[in-house]
């Protein structure tokens with residue numbers, strides 16, 4: 001193939017078969033509506049099976065959103081509340097601990113913790129959330145605080161990110177979720193969340209986390225005011241950092257839900273757009289081990305189909321999710337393990353329960369609360 005020529009499906013296929021990296025232009029070509037989705041899906045599936053075989057991972061997890069009060073006003077967010085808004089809430093230590101107890105009682109291996117940037121709460125309040133939960137429930141993996149919260153802690157304390165992350169690790173932080181990435185390109189970021197950490201800050205925080213040995217996830221919020229160029233730019237920046245550090249475990253494409261947001265006039269992305277984005281993510285992010293089809297956000301049907309379009313992870317049972325449900329998600333608030341496994345088996349895949357770090361989990365069939373790691377399944 002002649003380098004620099006116009007991309008075609010044939011030369012993209014050749015590259016995928018030869019395990020060669022796709023270019024920015026290839027990514028743009030794949031996003032053209034006339035590029036057949038089923039062919040992109042087939043190529044993404046090939047990469048998915050190369051990396052993860054027939055396995056589709058899931059975990060038993062819960063969410064904790066300690067407050068919805070937030071100084072920021074991201075236009076896409078239906079969850080946030082003003083300081084004096086009657087919708088605003090802040091959880092007490094006792095409520096936080098009760099959630100930890102409920103999680104362990106229900107066999108959760110992971111708690112996904114994020115929250116608003118509260119006008120009056122100090123960094124110590126956020127640090128303390130991790131500390132008290134870890135002290136009370138050391139077996140529960142705490143995947144907590146996005147790059148945006150860490151940047152807020154930097155602002156509050158005037159301390160370096162490295163010192164903050166180390167302190168959180170010492171208190172019991174196990175990994176970081178991938179939120180807050182939205183769309184990196186300033187043409188979009190400046191319109192939807194101009195006040196929050198820019199691309200280089202978000203990426204720098206994840207770089208530092210990786211250097212400290214933390215695994216993190218990464219996301220992209222699509223289907224609002226961005227276009228294909230912004231999406232491929234976003235994926236390229238993630239791919240570049242992953243080349244440097246190897247610290248991202250999973251990429252989660254997040255479909256925009258417009259209800260109750262400042263962008264309520266926008267239609268939510270179609271299933272075709274969702275599947276195209278899952279597949280293109282799998283193809284572009286050749287160095288990230290897992291692609292998550294977050295069922296809460298995609299809906300159950302699309303998440304099931306996504307397993308043939310590059311996704312190898314459905315996330316979890318997910319208790320207490322608020323960010324998507326406040327924005328109009330009609331998915332249930334919790335799936336049982338049997339439901340999750342059925343969704344996977346029906347899609348022709350092998351369900352594998354994992355912990356946050358992609359170790360295989362086995363459970364005592366007579367008691368959900370008893371589990372152990374059997375095998376490390378991820379690099």
Ligand code: V47
Pocket residue numbers: 076077078176177178179180181182217218219220221252254255256257258261294315323324327
């Ligand atoms: O950063 C907010 C997105 C993210 C809306 O790391 C919205 O395993 C759509 O990052 N419509 C938070 N999206 C969620 C997140 C996440 C979810 C699941 C797993 C993991 C992981 C991370 O949700 C925010 C933002 O991009 N978001 N509002 C909305 N109305």
